[in-house]
Amino acid sequence: MDDKTMLMIPGPTPVPERALTALGKHPIGHRTGEFSALIGEVNAALKWLHQTENDVLTLAASGTGAMEAGIINFLSAGDRVVVGSNGKFGDRWAQVAKAYGLNVEMIEAEWGKPLDPEAFRAVLEADTDKTIKAVVITHSETSTGVLNDLEAIVGYIKAHGTALSIVDAVTSLGAYDLKVDELGIDVVGSGSQKGYMIPPGLAFVSVSEKAWTAYATANLPRFYLDLGKYRKTAAKNSTPFTPPINLYFALHAALQMMQNEGLEAIFARHDRLKRATRAAVKAMGLPLFGADECASPAITAVAPVSVKAEDIRSLLSKKFDIALAGGQDHLKGKIFRIGHLGFVSDRDVLTAIAAIEAALIELGHDGVAPGAGIAAAAQVLNAG
Ligand SMILES: Cc1ncc(COP(=O)(O)O)c(C=O)c1O
Numbered sequence: 001m002d003d004k005t006m007l008m009i010p011g012p013t014p015v016p017e018r019a020l021t022a023l024g025k026h027p028i029g030h031r032t033g034e035f036s037a038l039i040g041e042v043n044a045a046l047k048w049l050h051q052t053e054n055d056v057l058t059l060a061a062s063g064t065g066a067m068e069a070g071i072i073n074f075l076s077a078g079d080r081v082v083v084g085s086n087g088k089f090g091d092r093w094a095q096v097a098k099a100y101g102l103n104v105e106m107i108e109a110e111w112g113k114p115l116d117p118e119a120f121r122a123v124l125e126a127d128t129d130k131t132i133k134a135v136v137i138t139h140s141e142t143s144t145g146v147l148n149d150l151e152a153i154v155g156y157i158k159a160h161g162t163a164l165s166i167v168d169a170v171t172s173l174g175a176y177d178l179k180v181d182e183l184g185i186d187v188v189g190s191g192s193q194k195g196y197m198i199p200p201g202l203a204f205v206s207v208s209e210k211a212w213t214a215y216a217t218a219n220l221p222r223f224y225l226d227l228g229k230y231r232k233t234a235a236k237n238s239t240p241f242t243p244p245i246n247l248y249f250a251l252h253a254a255l256q257m258m259q260n261e262g263l264e265a266i267f268a269r270h271d272r273l274k275r276a277t278r279a280a281v282k283a284m285g286l287p288l289f290g291a292d293e294c295a296s297p298a299i300t301a302v303a304p305v306s307v308k309a310e311d312i313r314s315l316l317s318k319k320f321d322i323a324l325a326g327g328q329d330h331l332k333g334k335i336f337r338i339g340h341l342g343f344v345s346d347r348d349v350l351t352a353i354a355a356i357e358a359a360l361i362e363l364g365h366d367g368v369a370p371g372a373g374i375a376a377a378a379q380v381l382n383a384g
Pocket residue numbers: 010011062063064065089138140141142143168169170171191200
């Protein structure tokens with residue numbers, strides 16, 4: 001049916017009516033007092049969302065733009081950096097760092113397993129000469145639905161003393177209680193099409209004072225993504241280049257909605273949706289990809305055996321207009337991923353589970369008792 005698509009992917013995520021309406025407004029001049037006032041409110045709300053007093057800078061870019069800005073502004077050619085990877089986006093950090101000639105050391109875990117914080121402790125403690133300039137990790141690894149233990153890893157980075165912590169929070173910001181200042185994270189990148197509940201096009205980078213000190217001597221080439229320019233103009237409620245005005249309108253509306261809901265309620269909702277989805281998947285006799293202990297609040301990956309992942313996705317799309325995500329790279333065709341990030345409610349999860357259940361029955365999946373998935377999800381949702 002036209003206009004009926006339901007996005008249950010980890011981005012782009014569904015957009016609320018208020019943000020959609022904001023997108024349809026006439027643009028205004030970006031050097032006007034009216035737009036300046038809006039930037040001021042947006043920047044204050046971004047700090048609230050990041051739980052930080054640091055600068056949170058907004059770029060016209062996708063999440064990868066935030067990642068690239070996070071590397072090129074604070075590091076110099078040949079710098080030793082430790083990159084954690086247990087999925088596609090951890091690998092992307094390494095690609096960006098290598099593209100700029102950094103000396104990359106990997107700490108890896110199998111896709112579907114979390115990074116081992118002890119591996120970071122060992123390498124950081126051994127670095128008595130303080131040659132490690134940064135530790136770079138992905139918090140919520142979207143390709144597998146695994147949430148890495150950021151608190152533990154950042155604790156070891158802080159104990160090291162000089163290395164910067166550079167974190168991809170693209171699918172954890174706005175879904176998980178990410179206390180940027182309390183943890184003391186130096187650089188945090190995210191993107192608008194995720195927990196922010198608006199379309200793709202804006203990227204966000206929070207920057208600590210320690211990172212700004214590194215910025216002063218960092219020598220990698222930078223121009224459009226030179227965060228110093230964004231900091232200077234943000235102080236005057238402005239932007240260095242023409243911003244996507246209407247995305248700012250939408251962001252303003254979405255941040256207001258988030259403030260009305262409250263941080264605690266937002267995090268509790270994501271946690272509840274995660275638990276309901278996982279309970280339903282188990283009740284339908286499908287293997288989860290990744291353990292409950294390290295499950296992302298944004299996305300649940302499922303590795304079906306008796307039916308093909310792509311058949312489930314295809315049926316959901318054709319019959320129910322529900323978009324699920326597939327596997328990436330070597331997991332293509334092996335898993336499907338259910339997004340429950342951003343503007344997603346209990347009703348959406350129940351709908352997606354009901355559709356998956358119907359698809360499983362149609363595909364002849366063994367061991368699905370009709371209604372079992374819905375019953376399991378409802379039990380979690382009712383308990384709160
Ligand atoms: C964890 C993570 N990091 C980085 C990115 C890259 O963001 P983008 O596709 O907006 O460049 C994504 C996109 O899904 C992501 O999930």
